[in-house]
Amino acid sequence: MIHRSLLRYGGARYLWWSLLVIAASCALYATQDTTAQPPNGGTWQGYVLGTIGALLIVWLALLGIRKRSYKSTAGTVQGWTSAHVYLGGALLIVATLHCALQFGWNVHTFAYVLMCIVIFSGLFGLYSYMNHPQLISKNREGGARAELFAELFELDRQARGVAQKCAAEVTSAVDSSIERTSIGGGVAAQLFGRDYSFFLRSAGGASTLAGNVDQQAVIDFVAARLPRAEKGAEAANLQQLIVLLCRRQAVVRRIRRDIRLHGWLKIWLYFHVPMTVALLFALVLHIVTTFFYW
Amino acid sequence: MDVLLRELREGPDGIPEYHDTEIAADELTIGSAADQRIQLLGRSVAGRQAVIRKAGSGLEVISKRGKVRVNLKRVVSAKLAVGDIVGIGGHQLKVVQPPGGFDAALELRMLDDVDASAFESAFSTDLMQTWLGKRKAAWLTVALLLVVGLMVPLAAVMMHRMDKPIPAFMPSDKLWTSGPLNPAHQQAIGDRCDACHTQLFQRVQDDSCLACHQTIHDHVAPDRLAQTTLDETGRCATCHREHNEPATYLVNSGDGLCIACHADSEHKFGTLKVDPVRGFGGTKHPEFMAHLLKPKTTQAAGGFTFDWVPVVQSLKDGKEDSNLKFSHTQHMDPDRVLRTSDSKQLNCADCHVLQTDGEHFEPIQMETRCASCHELTFDPGAPDRQLPHGKPREAILMLQDYFTRKFSDPNAGKPTRERRRLPGHDEEEQTCTGAPFDCAMRSARTEIESQFSRRGCVGCHVVVDTHNEALLERFQVYPIRLAQDYFPAGHFPHRNHLIQGKLTGDEACLSCHKAKDSKESSDLMLPGMPKCEECHSERAAVDRVTVQCVSCHAYHPLASQEEKR
Numbered sequence: 001m002i003h004r005s006l007l008r009y010g011g012a013r014y015l016w017w018s019l020l021v022i023a024a025s026c027a028l029y030a031t032q033d034t035t036a037q038p039p040n041g042g043t044w045q046g047y048v049l050g051t052i053g054a055l056l057i058v059w060l061a062l063l064g065i066r067k068r069s070y071k072s073t074a075g076t077v078q079g080w081t082s083a084h085v086y087l088g089g090a091l092l093i094v095a096t097l098h099c100a101l102q103f104g105w106n107v108h109t110f111a112y113v114l115m116c117i118v119i120f121s122g123l124f125g126l127y128s129y130m131n132h133p134q135l136i137s138k139n140r141e142g143g144a145r146a147e148l149f150a151e152l153f154e155l156d157r158q159a160r161g162v163a164q165k166c167a168a169e170v171t172s173a174v175d176s177s178i179e180r181t182s183i184g185g186g187v188a189a190q191l192f193g194r195d196y197s198f199f200l201r202s203a204g205g206a207s208t209l210a211g212n213v214d215q216q217a218v219i220d221f222v223a224a225r226l227p228r229a230e231k232g233a234e235a236a237n238l239q240q241l242i243v244l245l246c247r248r249q250a251v252v253r254r255i256r257r258d259i260r261l262h263g264w265l266k267i268w269l270y271f272h273v274p275m276t277v278a279l280l281f282a283l284v285l286h287i288v289t290t291f292f293y294w
Numbered sequence: 295m296d297v298l299l300r301e302l303r304e305g306p307d308g309i310p311e312y313h314d315t316e317i318a319a320d321e322l323t324i325g326s327a328a329d330q331r332i333q334l335l336g337r338s339v340a341g342r343q344a345v346i347r348k349a350g351s352g353l354e355v356i357s358k359r360g361k362v363r364v365n366l367k368r369v370v371s372a373k374l375a376v377g378d379i380v381g382i383g384g385h386q387l388k389v390v391q392p393p394g395g396f397d398a399a400l401e402l403r404m405l406d407d408v409d410a411s412a413f414e415s416a417f418s419t420d421l422m423q424t425w426l427g428k429r430k431a432a433w434l435t436v437a438l439l440l441v442v443g444l445m446v447p448l449a450a451v452m453m454h455r456m457d458k459p460i461p462a463f464m465p466s467d468k469l470w471t472s473g474p475l476n477p478a479h480q481q482a483i484g485d486r487c488d489a490c491h492t493q494l495f496q497r498v499q500d501d502s503c504l505a506c507h508q509t510i511h512d513h514v515a516p517d518r519l520a521q522t523t524l525d526e527t528g529r530c531a532t533c534h535r536e537h538n539e540p541a542t543y544l545v546n547s548g549d550g551l552c553i554a555c556h557a558d559s560e561h562k563f564g565t566l567k568v569d570p571v572r573g574f575g576g577t578k579h580p581e582f583m584a585h586l587l588k589p590k591t592t593q594a595a596g597g598f599t600f601d602w603v604p605v606v607q608s609l610k611d612g613k614e615d616s617n618l619k620f621s622h623t624q625h626m627d628p629d630r631v632l633r634t635s636d637s638k639q640l641n642c643a644d645c646h647v648l649q650t651d652g653e654h655f656e657p658i659q660m661e662t663r664c665a666s667c668h669e670l671t672f673d674p675g676a677p678d679r680q681l682p683h684g685k686p687r688e689a690i691l692m693l694q695d696y697f698t699r700k701f702s703d704p705n706a707g708k709p710t711r712e713r714r715r716l717p718g719h720d721e722e723e724q725t726c727t728g729a730p731f732d733c734a735m736r737s738a739r740t741e742i743e744s745q746f747s748r749r750g751c752v753g754c755h756v757v758v759d760t761h762n763e764a765l766l767e768r769f770q771v772y773p774i775r776l777a778q779d780y781f782p783a784g785h786f787p788h789r790n791h792l793i794q795g796k797l798t799g800d801e802a803c804l805s806c807h808k809a810k811d812s813k814e815s816s817d818l819m820l821p822g823m824p825k826c827e828e829c830h831s832e833r834a835a836v837d838r839v840t841v842q843c844v845s846c847h848a849y850h851p852l853a854s855q856e857e858k859r
Binding site: 168190197276 | 313315316317318327328329331333335417418419420421423424425426427428429430431432433435436439440443444467468469470471472473474487491494495496497498535537538539540543546547548549550551840842
């Protein structure tokens with residue numbers, strides 16, 4: 001799979017590049033004469049580490065351009081991405097050695113925090129790209145999401161049709177449960193699969209709005225009417241309806257899971273990309289303010 | 295309120311059917327969301343679009359999002375009377391006369407061409423359809439960064455320059471700090487970066503430092519620097535680096551900066567004679583040289599005058615020339631010398647007391663260090679009478695006064711008997727038969743000669759008998775001068791070395807100063823650099839304590855050293 005081979009690209013050659021950068025940075029850090037000055041970004045080793053870190057940040061951000069440059073022949077996008085992952089991890093070490101774990105309420109630490117958000121969201125993205133595609137295709141059983149929706153709408157149509165032949169309460173319950181099925185929604189609803197479905201529970205002319213999480217309540221409502229069914233045709237309709245609603249429940253579950261998995265697959269980009277842009281600005285500000293007050 | 299909701303729906307056979315629902319609720323929520331009491335689907339219907347509630351005897355509609363149509367008029371809210379029609383996204387909700395038992399009745403006519411699947415495709419199934427946005431987040435963070443991290447602090451810099459106070463909540467240029475200030479600096483200048491950083495993009499200038507540190511002296515006096523080929527000495531901040539962690543760190547104590555000049559002193563220092571130094575120990579550092587005082591005697595009327603001339607000698611060849619007669623060996627031998635207070639062996643600290651600087655020792659004074667054993671008594675019959683120390687004339691006159699009184703005192707019994715001690719003999723008494731004054735003067739002369747040439751003064755001092763007829767001029771006692779600091783160019787904290795590893799007390803002193811083997815006061819008991827190297831090295835090692843140049847040498851000369859330059 002493409003996602004797995006990201007790490008093994010070219011025999012994991014960028015893993016070795018990354019380890020080399022880390023080892024060189026550690027060696028440079030260790031050469032700082034602690035009797036002369038405590039390790040920090042102000043020693044010559046600190047300046048070198050900072051320069052390496054800044055160049056890494058700029059290069060890592062260039063992936064956003066390279067992957068859109070379809071005509072470019074400067075390495076494959078897959079190679080770039082593999083290097084992006086490994087060198088991005090190395091950047092965390094380089095920048096931490098650069099600042100020598102000295103933090104404060106200032107623009108410099110702010111840049112470091114932004115960098116950490118970018119790196120850790122990137123690592124989460126890597127994890128998602130390694131795991132979620134498998135889970136998604138397993139959930140859809142090979143089909144597309146549109147197919148799931150097509151199946152849902154077909155079940156909706158059938159269920160409405162059968163419900164029409166039943167008592168008014170059942171018709172109202174089934175129609176409302178279809179109309180009041182909630183799929184997706186806001187960020188939290190998509191990521192955590194929150195279900196805000198309702199249906200109208202009618203009894204003796206009065207109706208109340210009842211929760212219908214996982215479509216279970218409406219199935220129970222219809223099933224409860226089965227023992228009281230008078231005519232054979234009504235019982236048959238109700239049974240058919242229950243089967244349709246259960247199939248519908250399964251499809252809705254699958255769609256909701258698909259939305260949830262897709263959400264987690266993409267959510268990291270909403271941190272990774274904007275924070276990268278902010279980081280580039282913060283990096284410039286970090287460098288400029290350093291030389292404001294040299 | 296109890297509301298009757300009548301929905302008009304199309305039956306399976308195409309014939310419209312009414313579907314009644316009784317609703318008991320305080321208000322009727324209307325919208326496309328699943329939890330709305332009246333759910334109206336369609337792209338132009340918001341999740342929570344409007345509510346209908348009781349207002350007086352009638353009803354009112356209040357739009358929660360945009361406007362709704364009431365009788366074809368777009369309104370935010372409106373009172374509803376029977377016959378009014380509320381239009382939302384094509385659906386129509388008509389207020390009708392309520393039957394008995396109901397507070398209100400509504401007739402809902404749904405838009406026909408809306409089918410469920412259309413709404414399901416309107417579900418938000420991708421994060422892109424939510425409020426999350428990459429560009430929005432990026433530009434917001436960048437704007438925050440530029441305003442809070444750059445613009446406002448720059449404004450604070452300007453306000454500082456115009457001497458305008460900055461409100462406490464306002465982010466100032468302290469957001470640019472690269473680390474904490476030294477606590478003393480923090481206390482003195484607080485958050486005013488411009489106290490030191492007077493210009494943007496300019497390094498801190500020495501003037502900023504000297505504004506407060508007015509008494510500090512530069513490493514090399516300008517006239518001496520002029521003798522060398524060296525450039526100006528570096529900025530204060532070359533060595534004194536601020537904004538470090540720990541905040542108390544303020545001095546670059548690395549050897550590199552010192553060695554950069556001193557390693558090549560032969561070429562760089564011009565006519566200044568300074569031994570080259572490339573580090574600590576071995577051949578990198580010059581041998582220790584002792585700064586000693588040599589007496590220079592000049593013949594003067596009736597005797598000598600002394601000058602003390604400073605000389606620098608190697609530890610191997612150097613000799614003390616203090617004019618003192620003293621044997622450390624003897625004083626440290628418990629068979630020969632014991633303390634008067636508790637009859638125990640003398641400790642180094644009995645005579646050598648550290649000064650408060652922890653580096654130098656109190657000058658040895660006869661009165662405080664020697665007199666408890668070495669009493670200046672002269673008559674065993676009068677053990678409470680002692681000669682004054684350091685005043686030979688006074689001592690001579692005192693002895694003459696003493697014997698005059700002794701021989702002329704009518705109440706003293708037989709004053710003619712005097713005792714006399716002779717070396718190798720028991721005391722024997724001699725008799726004077728002359729006039730009491732003559733006898734007294736003779737006894738005094740005998741005692742004076744004895745004190746200056748056989749016992750007393752001569753025990754510790756060099757005494758020259760000039761054979762001058764005048765007794766007061768006859769004996770010349772050489773003055774004593776002990777060096778106070780053998781290595782004035784370095785500082786050695788004795789206090790830090792009172793315990794050395796497992797050595798403590800006298801053992802610690804004796805590990806460097808071979809006092810037990812010193813029979814003469816001329817012995818120079820100073821350890822050389824190899825002794826230091828037993829415990830110290832310039833590089834960190836497990837069994838060594840690291841030392842830098844500045845561990846022993848001050849960069850800024852002390853005021854006392856400055857005077858000598």
